[in-house]
Amino acid sequence: MATQTPRDPWRAIWQVATSNGLLTALLLVVAAGLTITAWLPQTPLADPIAYARWFSEAQARFGKATQTMQTLGLFTITRSFGFRALLALLTGCLLLRLVENSDRLQQSREMAEPAGEWVALASVRLPDVIDDLRRQHYRVLSKPLLFQADRWPWANLFPLLAHTGALLLLFGLLLTHLWGWRIEGLIIQSGDRVTLPGTEKWVALDDDARRVTHSPGIMTLVEERGPGVRASAADGTGQPLPLQQAAEADPVTQLALALTKDQHFAIPEAQLGVRLAPQPGHAVEAHSPVLVQIYRSPPGQLISETVVEGDAELRVGEVTLELISVPYVRLTATLNPGLWPTGAGLVLLVAGLLGSAAWPVRRFWLREEPGAGEAKGAGDLPPNLARSEGA
């Protein structure tokens, strides 16, 4: 009676955890999550205005289903516990596969156990095949009656690179998630230096509004440039007049206005109202022309309208309005402590995948049946050998 060796459960778990099947399933589920984010707008987090805009758009698009979809977490997929758990599982799977691949690379210089079914290679003499393979730069290892051929012996390096890269990328993304931040829509005007909210980092724009400087460790991206003005007014004697942007705002003698939209302010003592807007019909750039309209208040009658470029001085009766050009930039500031691991991970991942595509692991085994003289092969046989099976 044949004795059956008990199956080692740990080995079985290891084989499942490092199998292509599990990785394929995990990749498919993560892919499904990411694809949904492309079709369903995801909830913006920090900005309440963006949230309000998103909510009204979602309601217009999905109607009554919005609430249900929100409850199901379809608008917060990448921030959901399930998605993060999937990424953690993926990391674990990749880590185990990395160990497995390292082991495989170490053992690639030795003969491995033949894998796959043995098929007969009819009309082939094994010594001729081996000579042929060596001429074609295959690496051929041998044991009595058994040969192992590798098309590219170093091909095991590429899966290792890809796994290392993927793990570094995930590690970098984790660092970014834990300690990184991003501030969008930050507006600064030329000559300004702004401390970023909630941090000690700063961003500044030079006087020409061309160069953004910032504290070390952060990155900035200019999303938009546009005109802006620093306004001040004086009466006939040269005394500065107070300016007010809103009824409840404190009067000031100078106002810095970024013309991201129409801007209004009043000169209460002169009973004047001023509207500033980018001149319609022009591309919005740092030094694009600005339309200035001055109203008598009350009754709100337009008394002056002019287009200015650069610095300008306008006179309305006894009042002198001085406008100094201070262009603005709208930028995004990012602190990403995971920048280098993420970048290195991406490079390694892409290099590993491209290498695997160009030089895949191609290994096969050949043996000669003792006595019969028949050659057999197993594994990833090259087409010319596999074809000769039926010859």
Place this chain on the structure above:
Amino acid sequence: MPAVVVFTGLACGTLLAAVGLALWDGFRQVPGLSHAVRAIGWLAGALLLIGALFAWQGDHSVSAPAMRLILIAALAVPPGIHRHRPPLRSNAMLILPALILAEAGLFWVSRPVASEAVSPPVLPVELAVVVCGGLGARALGEALSKIVAQTPHGEWLPTVTYVLLTLLVGGTALANLWQRGTVWGGNTSEGGLAGAWLAWSAAWLSPRQRSWLRAGLIVVAASLLISMALRYS
């Protein structure tokens, strides 16, 4: 009638004829017919490409998804068909994705342009996504042919698509990282493209011995890729 409609319509008719001839060839084994199907396929591809170029150059009545559909269909037309007694449906399956995409493009040409949020592919990245979509559609044809008729196909097309997609996703992520400091540039299409790439990675990882499973995964990944190529901006 806009030139794009004329050329796309002609291409649809040509592709339909190619499907019919491919089926007839499988049924009757007429000598030389496979060459005719191949020539008709090339003609359909050329017609679609000319139609897309007309739309691109200045026909503003054509919506961007329609133009993308036509470009993807032009790339999806298979350059050749099997000549060694394939099952009836095999060659028809190879041409089917191109036919469906071209028909959809023809249907979409008549849709109004103003409401479209997607722009015509102008940037190199957008063009590369469309090329990936076209190659993906061709791989989809091969995978369908494998599922429906168990016809074996080479591995080069899925591999080339995967390599191009990997370069595209990796390059975009690196450019974002360099410029913005984050992998994602805040564009939802990038998430979808990454999803399509992961799905293609899953298909590429699946064992070659289980050809049915591999073909099924390629169908899923290619469908995702085509849908992303239509709306990437």
